[in-house]
Amino acid sequence: MSREEGSGERPAGPGPDFVRARAASDLASGKVRAVRTRFPPEPNGHLHVGHAKSICLNFGLAAELGGACNLRFDDTNPSKEEVEYVESIRRDVRWLGFDWGDREFYASDRFERLYEDAVRLVRKGAAYVDSLSADEIRAYRGTLTEPGRESPHRGRGVEENLDLFARMRAGEFPDGAHVLRARIDMASPNINLRDPTLYRILRSHHHRTGDAWCIYPMYDYAHPLCDAYEGITHSICTLEFEDHRPLYDWVIGQLGPWEPRPEQIEFARLNLTYTVMSKRKLLQLVRDGHVSGWDDPRMPTIGGLRRRGCPPAAIRDFCSRIGVSKKDALIDASLLEFSVREELNRTAPRAMAVIRPLKLVVESFPEGAVEEMEAVNNPEDPSAGTRRVPFTRELWIEQDDFREDPPKKFFRLTPGAEVRLRYAYIVKCTGVTKDPATGEILEVRCTHDPETRSGSPQAARKVKGTIHWVSAAHAVGAEVRLYDRLFRSERPEESGSFLDDLNPLSLEVVPDAKLEPSLAGAKPGDSFQFERLGYFCVDPDSTDARPVFDRTVGLRDTWAKVEQAQKG
């Protein structure tokens, strides 16, 4: 197997996983002529990173092997599904960088064929209409350790079953009156094989078929058949469906032959530290207002990651690094952050912004004068060019960059010490002005060395630190939203108490940060690296009058670690 790079994406992480290996081998052995996969979301919620793992696997492996991946909506339960989700899912998959061409399918488009196949099942005696209530069926099913009992209706004749099933479809019975069941084995140790329900009567408006149907197929019946109808070769799903595979094979086997004959392969779903991934919990966060919506930047949803400024390439890289296996894994959130930083480091233009402003007065610099300093847009990408940043006598610097009483190894501004102002001059702190009443530092004062202007020979002088700044007269005020992990613990409490673990500091809004003027024209979605701080993205709430930036992720902060260590 060659280790060629695919479509420009850098290979990362381990080699082929067991799913890719199997698909490749099926292709090599001639078992399948071409690989066909599918991503089959139910349109009843928004996609999240866990889905991204599946999307990258399904679309990725198909592309790598010269096959194709279908987008299929598993819309067999109209009571929970809505068309708004369909649009959201399509957008998210597309945004992640995948293309399903004209292969967009819906289980609901197969309702007629599925019904006809169900009739075939009834004809061959492999399915029957049961008239037990839901409670009775549950009671008859037995338990994990005791076999189930056969329904008194299990022996109904084919003609009666055909008649009943047709009348179910015709709407002659109320919801729940009857159900179509597979006739397999009520004593099977695998509960999924104890005559599973294939069809239920359900009067609910379907987002695509309207009121054309009042009976709907169950997942275990519709899914394998849709795979077969679409010519899927490898039906990749998550571990909890492992027990369903015998049923999947049963359905496929009853109604074949199929060419190709689809096979189900299961892998472990993604779990990430400091967040929750279940649909129910995410919905609760939104419904209860713990976050601003499905696309709140703290949410692990695709919409949340997008709004937060996470590039799709970073998500793809992350997915390639986590691997695919059958082990229940809890991935460290720092791995996602790593992928995000790596991508943004390459692509995000740099800019200077001060989040917690402290006035710095350069006493030796003439009042009213403005010098344009040349700044590099992206040291990782020379083609990004340079820009000019205005320098004046009064600047904003970061509060963290000045310490009247510095700890050891503090390389920033302190009384009597020198520091370099990025792309400008080396300045020396001459003192501070304090509020006589509170003792609060009002401003820091310094003088500059005019010989050290950036680019001049004298600028090569070594100074311990370099800090960023923004000209006070030119600063653009902005709201900056600092996000942190949504939960306090790696595994937010299970059950309903996960809400107790919410991190109260997951969002800090800074109402008046100071940005360099070049940031004024930034558009929603644009990402920047605010030098020495982190990566920030323009939020959709942003307006020209009031820019709003979201912190995607901070830069690695070695000093923070050192300082932390010093404090013990």
Place this chain on the structure above:
RNA sequence: UGGGCGGUCGCCAAGCUGGUAAGGCACCGGACUUUGGCUCCGGCAUUCGAAGGUUCGAAUCCUUCCCGCCCAGCCA
């Protein structure tokens, strides 16, 4: 104490036909640096859930045991 599936470094994960433990993240050193960023160099499992056994040799084969996850929707 029914069935299914897992258990290799703090977190992931290669290792599948036995030959003497890849890689990534994290972490710890150091170099470089007009971002305490990036980059670079170095460190980081005598051990593979446990115990036996087979073998010249086992994470890889056999046996037993332990731990974890999933399944009793007319959800997917």
